[in-house]
Amino acid sequence: MRHGSLDTFIDRSADVLAQGPLAVVMAEDGVELATTLRHHLASGFRHVILLAPADLPLAPEVEALVQRVDHDVYADAALPAAVNRINDAAPEQWIYYCYNAEFLFFPFCETRSIRDLLSFHTEERRDAMLSYVIDLYAGDLDRHRNAVSLEDAHLDRSGYYSLARKDAERNWAAKERQLDFFGGLRWRFEEHIPWTRRKIDRVSLFRAKKGLRLRPDFTFTDEEYNTYACPWHNNLTAAVCSFRTAKALRSNPGSRFDIHNFRWHNSVPFEWHSQQLMDLGLMEPGQWF
Structure with a gap:
């Protein structure tokens, strides 16, 4: 599912945020992005949240497996700031975070x-x-x-x-x-x-x-x-x-x-x-x- 912003995702996805463990992947570019997402899905995370620029291409069959959120990934401390927002919305859930190609x-x-x-x-x-x-x-x-x-x-x-x-x-x-x-x-x-x-x-x-x-x-x-x-x-x-x-x-x-x-x-x-x-x-x- 695709969401237009992190605010929209948090407002509409209480059911997702209540089902951990969650993986948060920030895509700075498309290098090995699909591989990164598939790796963490295979590891057993219940949901993978992808933070990515709106214009970043991703195969539809991979996008269908994750919660895609359009996000400014180039802002200062973009990943910690996003993780903190998700932390507040998902109390008691285990959260993992990384970048693409990790x-x-x-x-x-x-x-x-x-x-x-x-x-x-x-x-x-x-x-x-x-x-x-x-x-x-x-x-x-x-x-x-x-x-x-x-x-x-x-x-x-x-x-x-x-x-x-x-x-x-x-x-x-x-x-x-x-x-x-x-x-x-x-x-x-x-x-x-x-x-x-x-x-x-x-x-x-x-x-x-x-x-x-x-x-x-x-x-x-x-x-x-x-x-x-x-x-x-x-x-x-x-x-x-x-x-x-x-x-x-x-x-x-x-x-x-x-x-x-x-x-x-x-x-x-x-x-x-x-x-x-x-x-x-x-x-x-x-x-x-």
Whole structure:
């Protein structure tokens, strides 16, 4: 179903917003958009909400599967602002958000659904799940000039690190159970990335509640939502495998002509399987076996 604006969608879709988990996909362009939508539908989300420019083409058979909302995706902090609106309209529902050409992976996702994952996470009394945005990129930029290729996708197997997250309100003391994570293309090509956008952690799965706000850096105003684990043991984490940074580095004139290859000695082909991500330490199964 298509909606002319986010306001219209929220006003007319109380039944949809009451049936989670919900996936919110913001389309900045049409690159692998249908693939992104199908991936998240197959993951078990009850509804996928597509935020896209009104003139962005999409195959009718794919559009029929989602709730399409005409939206200004180029406004400042467009995705966090839209997620906050949906949060207010869907209390207690689990919500996931991403951009096109981004794909959610979680432990054992080949045989278990997102509903299985969130049921277990809820039983552990957790209302949010940390994810790491893992950069994907085409191995051959001569063949794939926008750096996007599902068949030739690569990722970095190492080069990831974390730093203590400081609390400005507590004299810059470290925040409890919070870290800033770095790595991937944003680390290797940091001269082309503003320092405010170099982190790769994103709280991309959360339970909506009144008054909660997602900030532009993809952390929440409720600090417990930003933690990687509860106080007593490690929790599940997920990975958002994303071509977005590679695509941006190849489309931005300031970086396009400086980058001829994203591959380095720590590049490996992406196997499109959760086991590879767990083996590389890029997501955590916690107590879920």
